[in-house]
Amino acid sequence: xxxxxxxxxxxxLDLGDGENRFHxxxxxxxxxxxxxxxxxDGPRALVTAATGKFYSNGLDLDWLLAHVDQHLDYVTSVxxxxxxxxxxxxxxxxxxxxxxxxxxxxxxLAHDFRVMRADRGYWCLPEADINIPFTPGMSALxxxxxxxxxxxxxxxxxxxxxxxxxxxxxxxxxxxxEDAVRSTAIEFAQARVGKAGDxxxxxxxxxxxxxxxxLRDPGNPLG
Numbered sequence: 001x002x003x004x005x006x007x008x009x010x011x012x013l014d015l016g017d018g019e020n021r022f023h024x025x026x027x028x029x030x031x032x033x034x035x036x037x038x039x040x041d042g043p044r045a046l047v048t049a050a051t052g053k054f055y056s057n058g059l060d061l062d063w064l065l066a067h068v069d070q071h072l073d074y075v076t077s078v079x080x081x082x083x084x085x086x087x088x089x090x091x092x093x094x095x096x097x098x099x100x101x102x103x104x105x106x107x108x109l110a111h112d113f114r115v116m117r118a119d120r121g122y123w124c125l126p127e128a129d130i131n132i133p134f135t136p137g138m139s140a141l142x143x144x145x146x147x148x149x150x151x152x153x154x155x156x157x158x159x160x161x162x163x164x165x166x167x168x169x170x171x172x173x174x175x176x177x178e179d180a181v182r183s184t185a186i187e188f189a190q191a192r193v194g195k196a197g198d199x200x201x202x203x204x205x206x207x208x209x210x211x212x213x214x215l216r217d218p219g220n221p222l223g
Contacts, residue, residue: 001026004033007192009043009095010090010186013038017051020062022103024124027077034084035054043194045189046088046099049095049113049182055121056104075221079137085110086141086208089201091192095185096163097178109171110146115185116167122160129158137215144211146171167174 004209005012013033021024037046050056064074085092085107094108095188096102100123106111108114108123116123124174125142127134133154150169153159163175168220 002029002033002137003034006077007186008190009045010189011040011044011046011188012182013037013046013048015048015056019057020050020104021057021063022081023060023063024074024077024080026060027081030081031084034088037090038088042196043193044178045091045093045096045193047093047185047189048096049185052098053121054104055096056096056107058102058104058106059101072221073136076218079135079215079221081136082106082141083109083112083212086210087201087204089198089204091200093189096121096123096172097181097184100124103138106141109199111139113185113188114172115174115176115181115188116172117178117181118163118167119178120162122162123171124158124160125154125165126158126175128156128167133223135221137211137217137221138169140211140214144208160203161223163188178220 002016003014005014012028037044059078066073092111094111094114096108096114098121099119100121102109102125105123105125117123142155144156147170148173161169163172165173167175174184
């Protein structure tokens with residue numbers, strides 16, 4: 001399960017050491033960590049990271065297939081997690097040390113910045129290959145955070161981007177060696193801790209107002 005630590009003014013949320021799929025309990029734990037970061041006083045920033053082969057492999061499809069009656073509530077909770085991260089009133093940095101797929105890739109896009117391992121691991125939106133269409137909220141998030149040509153390629157072709165290619169496409173901000181992913185993300189966040197607060201939250205809320213509205217639309221989250 002996710003765990004929250006703090007290094008000086010940077011909160012570090014470790015998402016786990018498995019596939020870090022979006023089980024409801026996992027979503028709840030991440031939400032509780034974001035509550036703690038948001039209610040803290042003073043300069044602060046957030047880094048999310050993981051341990052092992054995966055940053056996150058996305059939705060927990062096994063749980064979803066076993067709880068079909070909760071499909072809408074589950075998707076709504078995923079959308080809210082994306083919206084929460086996108087509008088969090090602190091600088092957020094995703095440290096992508098391993099595979100970052102599907103909803104995990106979307107969660108990384110909801111951060112302000114991303115640091116990725118250069119030599120191994122992929123960032124990928126595989127929905128076109130696994131026959132699961134993007135929800136309106138997911139589409140809005142990807143298109144708000146990527147350049148149009150990159151979003152088009154990533155969404156339609158399910159391309160697997162290595163770290164160097166992801167940096168070239170501006171999916172991530174930096175591609176570094178394995179042992180430097182987390183430390184680089186923390187340094188990146190530490191340099192921006194003074195920006196936390198209501199003003200930053202307002203800037204994000206206004207910058208991404210259409211995306212946030214789509215993610216939080218209770219009417220028909222599946223489209």
